[in-house]
Amino acid sequence: MKEILIVDGYNIIGAWEDLRKLRDDDLQAARDMLIDKMADYQGYTGTKVIIVFDAHFVQGIEKKIKQAKVEIIFTRKNQTADEKIEQLARELKQLDTRIHVATSDYTEQWIIFAQGALRKSARELEIEVKSMEKRVRSEIAKEKSQKGMFESRYSKEITEKLEKLRRGER
Template sequence: MKEILVVDGYNIIGAWADLRKLKDNDLQAARDLLIDKMAEYQGYTGTRVIIVFDAHYVQGTEKKLKQAKVEVIFTRKNQTADERIEQLAIELRSIDTRIHVATSDFTEQWVIFGQGALRKSARELEIEVQSMEGQVRSNIREKNEQKPAFRSLFSKEVTEKLEKLRRGER
């Protein structure tokens, strides 16, 4: 079964403390960090991720782009992220696809549930992402511990002479 996670971008930014703090100084940096975290999530879980941002921060026609292999949608003028997410829930619905929508907007959760999508609160997603990041760090630590210590190809005497040459000593 295919898994798709549709993320209400500004809702998540407003709900996660680190993103909310960053948004107060640099909205673009907060968007980029969310996209990076969702790219890691996508790579780790194999879940297709689509992030939807409201148009009220980026005016004009709908813009779709891929950033770090994550699909990013900026809604068209006068369209909310909630409306676009509802459309996506309908468009992407199929027998072999499970759609989750990440938002803490209670009304939106009920609407998308009616479209056949499953809800995931901002807090649930944050816990999943933090757990995944911890797992990745643990895996890296294990890999580093398994690596054999570096052994010089040269004898100790030759290594010392090469080090002296490197320093310009004779």
């Protein structure tokens, strides 16, 4: 089953403390950090991520871009992120697709739920992302320690010879 996560961008930025603090100094940096975190989430979970930012802060026509393999949508003028999210939930709904919507907007959660999408609060998503980041750091540390274990098992001379073979050197 395909998984899609639609993220209410400004709602999540306002709900996560680190993003909210960053937003107060630099809105673009907060958006970029959210996009980076969602790109990591997408890569780790295999869930397609779509982030929707409403035109409240970016005026003009609807704009879709891809950044770090994450689809980002800036809504058209006078269209809210909620309206766009509801539209996407209807358009993407298929038997083999499970849609989650990340927002802490209670009314929006119920509208989305009524359309058959699953709701995920900003807090739930933040917990998932932090847990994922912790697992990745742990896996990286484990790999580093295992690399050290290999090198410590063999003499420096043998390790150097094996490294030359690995690189195709003689």
